[in-house]
Amino acid sequence: MKSVLFVCLGNICRSPTADGVFKALVEERGLTDQIAVDSAGTAAYHIGNPPDSRSADAAQKRGYDLSPLRARQVIATDFEQFDYILAMDNENLANLQAMRPNNATAYLGLFLDFATVSEDEVPDPYYGGDQGFEHVLDLVESASVGLLQHIEKEL
Template sequence: MINVVFVCLGNICRSPMAEAVMRHKVMEKGLVEQIRIDSAGTGNWHVGKPPHEGTRKLLDGYQISYANMTARQFVSADFTEFDYIICMDNSNAENVRSLPGGEEAEIIKFMDLLPNEKLREVPDPYYTGNFEEVYELVNAGCDVLLNRIQEEHPLT
């Protein structure tokens, strides 16, 4: 089983959107039994809450499920549980790296999956309100990530 976690600040906008989109792509490829997707936040403000209304509305529009998703905080134990730790911005990556065990973890910045994009961080729609922009980045980046996982781990 390959384990992927997306990390943002509060785990209600960007990372749950990426989790839902990636789960959808994994399901479409028939890889649900081989790839597990999760998300977490570096902060604890929204623990136990569902994705943000803007994220839910956008995912509903694309018919992408976010069923049973609730916010949780990233913890040190996640370093051993997840093969891919994908952070939405530099601050998230620094916060994750500052946890015990984080200095040795391989942390991928989401926008490094999209080197041709001018943006180097996924904008936070909690502040910008632009959920569609985030979806476009997340959708493209998840395609790249899924291809990378399939190249690095031959799956059937």
């Protein structure tokens, strides 16, 4: 069993989008019994809240259901429980590196390292318009395909 944790700042836009898209891809490939997926935020701003309605609406238009997801904050045991902890941007990555226990063995890196795009960060669409949420979905879909191909080689 492999496990993936997607991380952004508040866990209401980018990481739940990645969670929903990647879970759908895992289900489509029939790998739900081999790959576990979750998401979290580095900050505690929105704990218990559903994804931002703009993220959920944009995802729904592409066939992804984010409604079961609720925001949570990254905790120390996540570094033991997950094989991959993937940050949406460099600030999230730096925050994760600062909280990472010395004995952690999880892969810690940027999610877009697995994408076929020239960008290295998934931009936060929170303060922008609808196009930002569409762009996040484009990036997340690309990285999800690459990540799944990478994990499938390990199964």
